[in-house]
Amino acid sequence: MSGTAHSLTEFNTLGLMQGCQQLQRLNSTESIIEFCRVYDSQSQPLLVLGGGSNLVLTDDLEGTVIKIESKGICLSEDNEYHYLSVAAGEDWSRFVASMVNQGINGLENLALIPGTVGAAPIQNIGAYGVEFEKVCDWVEFYHLQHKTVTRLTAAECQFGYRDSIFKNALKNQTVILRVGFKLTKHWQPVVNYGPLSDFNVKTITANDIFKRVCEIRQSKLPDPKVIGNVGSFFKNPVVSTECHQNLLKRYPDMVAYLVDNGVKLAAGWLIDQAGLKGYKQGNVGVHDKQALVLVNHGGATGTEIVNLASYVTATVLDKFGVELEVEPRFIGKHGEIEFHG
Numbered sequence: 001m002s003g004t005a006h007s008l009t010e011f012n013t014l015g016l017m018q019g020c021q022q023l024q025r026l027n028s029t030e031s032i033i034e035f036c037r038v039y040d041s042q043s044q045p046l047l048v049l050g051g052g053s054n055l056v057l058t059d060d061l062e063g064t065v066i067k068i069e070s071k072g073i074c075l076s077e078d079n080e081y082h083y084l085s086v087a088a089g090e091d092w093s094r095f096v097a098s099m100v101n102q103g104i105n106g107l108e109n110l111a112l113i114p115g116t117v118g119a120a121p122i123q124n125i126g127a128y129g130v131e132f133e134k135v136c137d138w139v140e141f142y143h144l145q146h147k148t149v150t151r152l153t154a155a156e157c158q159f160g161y162r163d164s165i166f167k168n169a170l171k172n173q174t175v176i177l178r179v180g181f182k183l184t185k186h187w188q189p190v191v192n193y194g195p196l197s198d199f200n201v202k203t204i205t206a207n208d209i210f211k212r213v214c215e216i217r218q219s220k221l222p223d224p225k226v227i228g229n230v231g232s233f234f235k236n237p238v239v240s241t242e243c244h245q246n247l248l249k250r251y252p253d254m255v256a257y258l259v260d261n262g263v264k265l266a267a268g269w270l271i272d273q274a275g276l277k278g279y280k281q282g283n284v285g286v287h288d289k290q291a292l293v294l295v296n297h298g299g300a301t302g303t304e305i306v307n308l309a310s311y312v313t314a315t316v317l318d319k320f321g322v323e324l325e326v327e328p329r330f331i332g333k334h335g336e337i338e339f340h341g
């Protein structure tokens with residue numbers, strides 16, 4: 001960080017040493033709206049920051065960061081559903097634990113995902129067979145150009161695999177204020193994902209799933225407080241069935257799942273098979289137990305992570321002919337930038 005007023009090192013889970021010119025911590029929905037009303041989106045770059053667990057800060061931001069810290073959970077119900085209205089700055093992981101504790105089921109598979117509730121719709125977070133879209137009722141946001149508060153239904157959010165309208169038509173135009181959840185009282189466990197499949201579905205509780213998911217995550221994923229990371233750095237690539245068949249001839253034990261639009265390959269398997277698990281480059285590297293995770297061994301800059309991500313994508317492309325896409329958002333000097341291998 002050079003020549004910037006505020007360090008962002010503690011606000012991004014990769015622990016990258018970048019900064020910004022202005023930092024505003026906004027702890028209520030009203031203060032977020034107030035800031036957005038007067039903010040001129042043409043004048044200088046703005047970064048909306050939640051928990052910083054899905055960001056790569058490639059440079060110091062020449063602009064303002066607003067850190068979303070609004071709190072509040074409102075519950076209501078009818079005979080069929082629990083309805084929750086949750087402020088964007090609530091911590092996702094604490095929110096899920098609190099709902100499971102209160103016997104409000106449906107979020108348990110999404111336990112222990114870092115970050116804020118407001119960021120969950122953006123990439124339609126998912127884990128252990130459940131995606132955010134399954135529990136979403138609506139998303140309310142402030143539109144930075146129109147200067148209005150708008151609510152979209154889950155269907156209008158155009159959710160896809162790690163994707164939504166907020167990464168496409170509404171990219172960088174919104175500040176999410178509140179998220180609505182609709183959780184059925186006729187709960188059905190989702191246990192078709194490998195490590196959950198040995199549960200007895202007749203006796204299982206949401207708390208059992210919650211505990212199992214927490215155990216697996218804690219044993220598999222590095223804790224960002226110990227070693228900087230953003231979880232999975234790459235999406236699982238979807239290839240055509242023809243491409244998959246060709247790859248299978250060369251790699252019969254390749255990990256893959258059938259999906260609607262082709263065959264989804266396991267990015268972690270590809271990186272591992274390319275010999276990169278545990279690979280180090282200066283202060284950064286590929287995690288030695290989980291090849292999908294890039295880590296900061298200490299003191300890394302954004303440039304080092306970008307160079308490593310480029311090296312990993314090029315190596316996988318060279319070996320398998322498969323292009324990897326990154327999962328986190330890349331933020332440069334003037335705002336969001338595209339990552340091109």
Ligand SMILES: Cc1cc2nc3c(=O)[nH]c(=O)nc-3n(C[C@H](O)[C@H](O)[C@H](O)COP(=O)(O)OP(=O)(O)OC[C@H]3O[C@@H](n4cnc5c(N)ncnc54)[C@H](O)[C@@H]3O)c2cc1C
Nearest residue numbers: 050051052053054114115116118119125126175176230231
């Ligand atoms: C150890 C680890 C494990 C993870 N596991 C998973 C997983 O299992 N599944 C999964 O899907 N993800 C996972 N992630 C990624 C991450 O937790 C999610 O993407 C999370 O939703 C990011 O939340 P955040 O608040 O940290 O967002 P940030 O990193 O702060 O922001 C991410 C993007 O959202 C924007 N943004 C944030 N808040 C708002 C808002 N209120 N309004 C508008 N834009 C906003 C930011 O500008 C940025 O572009 C993992 C990350 C880590 C570190």
